[in-house]
Amino acid sequence: MKDKIKISEIFYSIQGEGINAGIPSVFIRFFGCNLQCHFCDTKYAWNPTDTTYQELSTKEVVNKIMQFPLAKNLIFTGGEPALFQTAIRKIFKHLPKNQSFTLELETNGSIEIEDDFWDTINISPKLKNAGNLPYKIHAFDPNLTSKTWWKFVVEDKSDIPEILALQKKLTIPCSRILLMPLAKTKKEIEKNSPQIIEICKKFGFRFCPRLHIFVYSDKKAV
Template identity: 30%
Template sequence: MSRSLVALRSLTKRRISTGVGVGGVSKSSPQLRVAEMFTSVQGEGPNTGRPSVFVRLGLCNLECSWCDTKFTWLFSDEQLKRVRNAVPRSQLDKVGNKVYSKTDEMRRYSVEELLEQILNISSGDKIVRSIVITGGEPLLHKKALLDLCPQLIDKGYKIEVETNGTLSPDGMPEQVHYNVSAKLANSYQPESKRINIPVLKEFAQKRSVLKFVVAEDSDVLEVKALAEKAGFASERVFLMPEGTTAADISSRGRWVVDRCLALGFNYSHRVHTSLWGDLRGV
């Protein structure tokens, strides 16, 4: 476990021991459910390689079968059953059988507590001025983000939000950059649930890109059609190779590069997967 993640959980224990409750604030104050926080480099998209503090928020409004952060939302047998029932039997091994504990995986933080933690992690021997807010689906926490993000911007931080593109960014600071990963048919979610064209058109008017993991030509064609409907020019679209190991990423990456050249899309590597596989907190 990274030092940053240890510090985050240590802070939680101190808050609980004071007797003021999880988060240390009243229930009426905006709070965020934090799954993990750590420093690394941005591994995907237009800012690949940028040193960043990653803040992974819990909860999601989708239940994608191949999600690699199920620990942020898969908290019941009922959810697991829905996910497994949605995929072909041949892919059940990829889905797994694990149900996570919400109390073990997430902690509640007030905006003030999370801001303090970010400032501590990003200073000292690791001077970082970029924040990547990911999930789960971060915009489920928009009420708290409307308070947190302006404070970070005022302190000179650049902010990226990783989102599935189904929830409106209305009201968020204009300086925020969005990496929008709308979910494709291969997520085995109903199209009516995973695609919100009016909201995607909102994102197209913001500082944003579309970013997709693709495995076959049907994925690429789906991306092309979606980008056109949402109003994203090809130079704002990033394709990444599917895979869970460096070898997978490398071999499929050559195919993705060919598709990018043919359609005018951008190629993005997946640095975290190439360097650390599915290890958390890096």
């Protein structure tokens, strides 16, 4: 359908990860991703056999966002939302001008970010442990640096050399790097977090909770 975009889900919850963890937010989850991480907890947002997405116009997306009037933080996620930057621009255009929103992007870092209207950009480059072919992390516009945080899913300490190499190559301050445990259930979070906290302490990285998994485990729309 012309001018319609595939949206996996739009829902109101709290941000579960990253620097804004805990903030009530509307999530706009696009359908489609250019990677296929084996641990992906949102395969329903890109798996070609999944048909649970909706095709919506940008105005319809805005109408759904406005069903949650208390939520002023909008999180564009996926899948890979950077594949849909033209649609995101249109969504912003249709947001009511008499209300202020903060805008947050969650991306795997493989696609250049074209706009500077973001308040928070969460880049989560996928390590070898995700099982993809190696891909280039985009050099980011220096204007976006102060809004950018780097999140890594860590299985164990064997992932650290890869993170340090990237940190050096892209000159990312350690304080901008967040590590989160590879986990799909509350049990796995509890088991894997202590070792990730120790790694954070050693390198000056920030530990990143995954509140939605801790509270709801592997559930949709949370």
